[in-house]
Amino acid sequence: MSRLLGGAPARVLVVDGAAASRDALSIHVEGEGYLVDTAGQGGEALAKLRAEPFDLVLLDVQMPDMDGPEFLEALRSDTALAHVGVIVVSAEDDVDLIARCLESGADDYLPRSFRPAILRTRMSAALDRRRARAAESLSREMTVARNIQRDFLPESLPAAMGVQLEAVLHPARQVSGDFYDAFVLPSSGTVVLVVGDVCDKGLGAALFMALFRSLIRASADPVGGGAIQMIGGRRTIVRQSLEAATPADLLTRVAGFTNDYIARLHGRTNMFATVFLGALTPRTGQFDYVNAGHEPAIVIAPDGTTKELRPTGPALGLLPDAVFGAGEAGLDPGHCVFAFTDGLVEARNPAGEAFGPERLRNVLRANHSSASALIRGVLDALHAFSGQAEPHDDVTLLAAMRT
């Protein structure tokens, strides 16, 4: 019977100085459905373990070049090999040596005169233990990553006169490639809103989420006036732009700078992000935006009519020197703007249908009394629609209402 580990048969290295017993053991192990490789010496075995991934070692307690405890010391001191399980195979009377092997990190031992059923159970148990330990360690790491990633989202949304803000991010996995941000530019009181979606999912997307968010925030609102000046030939003197530029100029410069930074310095990874950047001037209701390849944000008027804020440039990071335009919309009191990631409109119900833009517009029209009513309304509709279906993508929603 095949023992599956992560979809593929586990790989077992049989280490034995004597060719005859090595071959006999290999045949048994192969008969259990595992993939087998062999080594006749401890040094050779360590080299194979470092070169290729193995799940389990069946170890002769006395090899020509080293004994079991020596081998185990070498194995366990290499962090890259710490996850490999080891079952020591020895004659019944090597009690001291067996004890030293177990102390040095062997998982179990087998007498040389084993029965196939015993071999099967011991191997399966050792692999299960190793797998559980690996899963536990990965889960701990992911929890750390998730907690750190939370710090790349605003702790709270800024309170600005004349604007209500509400946002939510539901990751599909422990970490997410979505992000949002909202901050007030101290020089002008302009509220900058950001919703982004890094391509693909999981840890890689999460690393780039942190980078995109930081580049956008730092180039729009440099901490203490710190200036980021030259990236790959494009002059980006951020502090000057803050003092002199209109919100539309600022957003196009932020998009251009972030695009060039990613495309030039991280071009090899081919990562990109679709990002919606908005700048609301609460005093006048002027709303400028740059939509970098992102789902159109939606403006909802008090009478329920909607307007899409469509892309004004490509996704950030595709190729250097992309050109970004800016769009504008007037937000009179009572107007809302709603930005989101495609995890919302692409969410599926158990029948496989997508949530879709039409359903979204209807929900927005029915819930635009406040920013929080919009977010709550959309979340309720999404949950009612998806039911028990597993979310396949991160979902991020951000709403702003001019009061």
Added chain:
Amino acid sequence: MELSVDQRGDVSTVHVSGSVDGLTSESLQHVLSSEIEEGHHNLVADFGQVDYTSSAGLRVLLATLKTARSRGGDLRLAGPNPEVRKVLDLSGFTAILRVFTTVDDAVASFVRRA
């Protein structure tokens, strides 16, 4: 997702069917990279039978077109359905990637240049 490759002149066409997502995009990347490694730098991705592509699929297209262009070739896309076309338009991919209605048109576009 299913993949097959054919060669017409110096143009390799990779026919893709099904969904290109985070799980399947790796095999698409693998096939496209192998074509480039074998010296086939003029590539057509036939998306005529693709019903959905996630951003992971777009990332594969981006990686392939950059590598192909760096070696004097190109990646061109044929036959995306309206949904896929919409994703390409929104994200700005249609500005950097030439898209054709049919595989024949996409293949012919290489021949005309040569």
